[in-house]
Amino acid sequence: MVAPSAAPPNTVAQSDCARTVQALFDLTGRVALVTGGSRGLGLQIAQALGEAGAKLMLAARKAEELEEAVAALQAQGIDARWCAADCARENDLQRLVQETLQRLGDIDILVNNAGAAWGAPAEEHPLEAWDKVMNLNVRGYFILSQLVGRHSMIPRRRGSILNVASIAGLGGNPPDMRTLAYNTSKGAVINFTRALAAEWGRYGIRVNALCPGFFPSKMTCGTLQAMGEPRLAAAAPLNRLGDDEDLKGAALLFASDAGKHITGQWLAIDGGVSAVIGA
Numbered sequence: 451m452v453a454p455s456a457a458p459p460n461t462v463a464q465s466d467c468a469r470t471v472q473a474l475f476d477l478t479g480r481v482a483l484v485t486g487g488s489r490g491l492g493l494q495i496a497q498a499l500g501e502a503g504a505k506l507m508l509a510a511r512k513a514e515e516l517e518e519a520v521a522a523l524q525a526q527g528i529d530a531r532w533c534a535a536d537c538a539r540e541n542d543l544q545r546l547v548q549e550t551l552q553r554l555g556d557i558d559i560l561v562n563n564a565g566a567a568w569g570a571p572a573e574e575h576p577l578e579a580w581d582k583v584m585n586l587n588v589r590g591y592f593i594l595s596q597l598v599g600r601h602s603m604i605p606r607r608r609g610s611i612l613n614v615a616s617i618a619g620l621g622g623n624p625p626d627m628r629t630l631a632y633n634t635s636k637g638a639v640i641n642f643t644r645a646l647a648a649e650w651g652r653y654g655i656r657v658n659a660l661c662p663g664f665f666p667s668k669m670t671c672g673t674l675q676a677m678g679e680p681r682l683a684a685a686a687p688l689n690r691l692g693d694d695e696d697l698k699g700a701a702l703l704f705a706s707d708a709g710k711h712i713t714g715q716w717l718a719i720d721g722g723v724s725a726v727i728g729a
């Protein structure tokens with residue numbers, strides 16, 4: 451006769467995962483640094499993290515836009531500050547990290563979001579524009595991640611880095627968009643995310659990427675005007691563009707303990723554009 455096996459362990463009770471789902475998504479007491487946080491997608495992500503309880507440092511180049519964004523967040527009761535910095539410049543990024551550490555304390559969440567695009571046919575793409583796009587979108591993400599890793603996350607053996615890539619990093623854009631450097635840079639961000647996750651998992655640091663589809667913003671207003679909303683929306687099975695709350699849930703998942711076993715991943719938030727063969 452076979453002895454009855456022991457009852458299967460109650461995995462929920464035996465692990466340390468006794469927190470409620472609200473507690474897993476809660477960011478109270480965490481510090482988040484968001485680049486390009488003054489408007490658009492960066493501000494949307496900052497707002498999500500702030501609403502979940504994080505203290506925010508927003509960085510961008512223009513003080514007036516930062517002031518306005520911070521005032522709006524503070525009016526919501528969010529603890530938000532700003533620091534003007536050009537995220538393509540190493541000195542500015544060093545100063546940004548120092549200031550964040552001094553004013554808010556150790557950095558738990560880094561959102562690399564400040565980015566630029568350039569439209570030109572590949573055969574005429576100016577080299578200076580190529581360098582500008584790659585310097586901000588790739589080199590800037592690397593420099594800031596390295597600084598935040600060295601000075602805050604690695605010593606504390608914790609942290610979440612969220613890189614804003616794009617579905618433009620999964621392939622080419624429609625030919626009349628002509629954004630070769632941009633697509634190249636966003637492809638690099640996706641693999642930067644995976645490679646850094648592979649290295650820094652040992653330090654308890656998670657690194658993930660968001661791949662938004664088309665969201666109306668200052669960056670995309672020219673394309674939106676040229677191509678028209680119906681045409682852009684038609685590429686998406688959900689038949690619409692992204693709006694000012696569509697990134698919030700995914701950002702919070704990656705940033706919080708709700709995502710504590712997720713690293714090296716990218717998630718498309720694109721209404722399904724990237725799911726369509728030939729899209």
Ligand SMILES: NC(=O)c1ccc[n+]([C@@H]2O[C@H](COP(=O)([O-])OP(=O)(O)OC[C@H]3O[C@@H](n4cnc5c(N)ncnc54)[C@H](O)[C@@H]3O)[C@@H](O)[C@H]2O)c1
Nearest residue numbers: 486488490491510536537564565616662664665667668669
């Ligand atoms: N809007 C979209 O459809 C879309 C889709 C996928 C990915 N993205 C990515 O989202 C990110 C934000 O873009 P957005 O659409 O919100 O554009 P946006 O132009 O509204 O915002 C860009 C932000 O980056 C800041 N910024 C630009 N250059 C900077 C620099 N050199 N140093 C510091 N800050 C700088 C701006 O001040 C602003 O806060 C970018 O990385 C972009 O590639 C956008």
Ligand SMILES: O=C(O)[C@H](O)[C@@H](O)[C@H](O)[C@H](O)CO
Nearest residue numbers: 616617618623624662663664
């Ligand atoms: O990064 C961006 O600004 C957007 O994601 C676009 O470039 C999309 O790739 C395009 O909408 C695909 O049709």
